Amino acid sequence: MxxxxxxxxxxxxxxxxxxxxxxxxxxxxxxxxxxxxxxxxxxxxxxxxxxxxxxxxxxxxxxxxxxxxxxxxxxxxxxxxxxxxxxxxxxxxxxxxxxxxxxxxxxxxxxxxxxxxxxxxxxxxxxxxxxxxxxxxxxxxxxxxxxxxxxxxxxxxxxRVHRIWLLLAVGGLAVLTAIAAVGLVFARWTSRPILELERFAHRLADGQFTTPAPVTSGPPEVRSLAATFNQTAARLEHLLASQRAFAAEASHQLKTPLAALRLRLDNLEAEMTGHARDSLNAAMTETDRLARMVEGLLAMARMEESAVTPEPVDLDQVCAERLLTWTPLFEQHKAQLALLGDQVGHALAVPGAMEQILDNLLSNALRATPLGSTVTMVLRCTAPDHRHLPTRPAWIELHVIDEGPGMTADQRRRAFDRFWRAPDAPKGGTGLGLSLVQRLAHVSGGEATLARAPGGGLDAAIRLRPAPRASQGRPSRIGLPRRARSDRSTPEAAPSSARSPV
The missing domain is CATH 3.30.450.20 (PAS domain)
Structure with missing residues (x-):
């Protein structure tokens, strides 16, 4: 300026x-x-x-x-x-x-x-x-x-004519030099409070509300803008504090009665017979669903209450850990979980976001996949397109592909809406999983999309920015089942996407 x-x-x-x-x-x-x-x-x-x-x-x-x-x-x-x-x-x-x-x-x-x-x-x-x-x-x-x-x-x-033109030119340069000196002082005086206001705006974006912006220097319009900015920051801080207090209170007030209700239902199970037992099982299922919904809402509220900064995350390690964690559960449901693709290294993501994203996508895929089928996690790097966008950086893509019934194009468009569930979705979903996945991808600087898989299922994809090489640490190695690493070639898949809560 x-x-x-x-x-x-x-x-x-x-x-x-x-x-x-x-x-x-x-x-x-x-x-x-x-x-x-x-x-x-x-x-x-x-x-x-x-x-x-x-x-x-x-x-x-x-x-x-x-x-x-x-x-x-x-x-x-x-x-x-x-x-x-x-x-x-x-x-x-x-x-x-x-x-x-x-x-x-x-x-x-x-x-x-x-x-x-x-x-x-x-x-x-x-x-x-x-x-x-x-x-x-x-x-x-x-x-x-x-x-x-x-x-x-x-x-x-x-x-004499040349001399007068030279004198006019020298005089003009002297006047311009004086105007430049005075103008520089005036420009700095005018822009200094705006730069200060910009610095405080960045601090506000980072979640720091401690010090208000100064309102005693600069032109009157800038001082008025600084005062309005301070009022906005104070109101925003109050709203976030109220939301933080609500999240803390709701976490305690909602979890405790739900846990007590679930315990009472468990105690009644031994005394129920016939149709009463079926109603009890339905009540226990809805109670579990309500508990998961509360957890999802609280997770989204905690994520929105403060600004978070993406950090380098070893995506290979995270996927390997999720593979080891979810494989026994898939085996119980007579399904298989595989990890394919290339070593992609570090990606930029909010700490803990990739674990939550994979847990939600794998949970949805497990409910949607038929018996004996396979859910595949695929890692790949997208090279920059130098023909069209020479400065466009590469992406790291994580695909979760199932062999379930999939979704229609209209259902895929609505899948990221809160509380939306497909009409033929399996029971037990809350409609918050993919909404949370999309929000976590966005705050990590990436995107989540859904597409039809080649075999008719759903291809849920997360695209993230690669971390700068200087910030990448030494990649950690985790032992994987032989099946998970036996074939590292990337299977044919549809364009990047993410999965709707089912």
Whole structure:
């Protein structure tokens, strides 16, 4: 902002200086040229009057050469006097025979011999020097007696004109330097409180509400903005504190009665028979579902109450741990869990987010997959597309692919909505799993999507940014079942996606 303000001040100053300096230089240059022309015309008229008297008295051969030399010395130029027939009467400098014969044909002298009362002004270059030529007729009454030509060098005038342009340029640079210094001070004074406000905004985004932004410096508009920002930050802090208190109280107030209710239902199981036992089992299932729903809501509330920063996470290690944890449960349901793909290294994710994401996706896949089928976790790296986006970084993709019934395109679009469940979804889901998965992917700087798997099931994919190499530690190795690492080639899969809660 400081640079933009300074550039604005300098641009305005340059526009003003050009608007004033160029006309001033032009007016001065024109005045200097008009002055030398006026002086040359006066000298020409003076010599013309003297030559007329000398010719009338018959003393032109004796008086005119001296007069021409004196006048040439005074104007530092040249003087030539010719008669009415074009013959040379006097000159202040030596002329060649050719120049003497062609004097009458010179444009300015010919014009003076034709125009009697006219004074012809011309400019010419002789020997690399610019001259101003002024010719005036020599007349007595109505009789034309000859003509006078004065040539005055204009180098002195040009030098003065160049000097004034140089002075204007130097003066303009000095003014611009002064304006730049003053503008820099003013720009810094204006932008300093805005930069401070930006710094406090970043601290607010990081969850730091301790110190309010200063409201005592800067322009009035900036001070008003800082005061409004502090009010917003205070209100936001109050709202987050209320939400944090609600999450803490709800965690205690909801979990305890649900646990007591589940215990009472367990105690009633031995006394129930027939249809009553079926109703009891249904009540216990709904109680478990309510408990999971409460856990999901509290997890989302805890995630929203404070800002979190993604950190490098060893994705290979996390997937290996989840494989070891979930394999026994899959075997109980007569299904298989496999980990395929490449070693992808570290990805940026919120601490603990990948474990929660995999637990939700694997739980959904286990409920949806038929007996004897396989749920596959696939890791792969997406190389940058240098043809279209040369600066686009690579992605790390994690796919969870099942062999269940899958979802329609409309169901996949709604799958990330809170509490939404597919009409034919298995019992036990809460409708919060995929919503939590999507939110965790977003706060980690990635995305979650759903697509149809090649075999007709669902392909739930998480895309994450790779961690910078400098921040990656030494990858840890975890022993895996032989089946999990027997085939590291990536199977054919649909585009990246994520799974809807079922």
């Amino acid at each position: 400081t640079r933009r303000l300074l550039l604005g001040y300098l641009s305005l100053a340059v526009l003003i200086l050009l608007s004033l300096g160029i006309p001033l230089g032009y007016v001065y240059s024109r005045a200097e040229r008009e002055q030398i022309i006026s002086s040359a015309e006066d000298e020409a008229e003076s010599v013309s009057a003297f030559a007329s008297l000398s010719i009338m008295a018959g003393r032109e051969r004796r008086e005119l050469p001296d007069r021409a030399r004196h006048c040439a010395e005074r104007i530092r130029g040249r003087v030539v006097i010719v008669g009415d027939d074009g013959r040379l009467l006097a000159t202040s400098h030596a002329l060649s025979a050719t120049e003497s014969r062609t004097l009458a044909s010179r444009p300015e002298i010919a014009a003076a011999l034709r125009g009697r009362d006219a004074i012809d002004v011309r400019t010419s270059t002789i020997g690399g020097v610019r001259y101003l030529s002024v010719a005036a007729p020599v007349v007595h009454g109505d009789d034309l007696q000859g003509a006078v030509r004065l040539t005055v060098p204009t180098d002195a005038v040009e030098s």
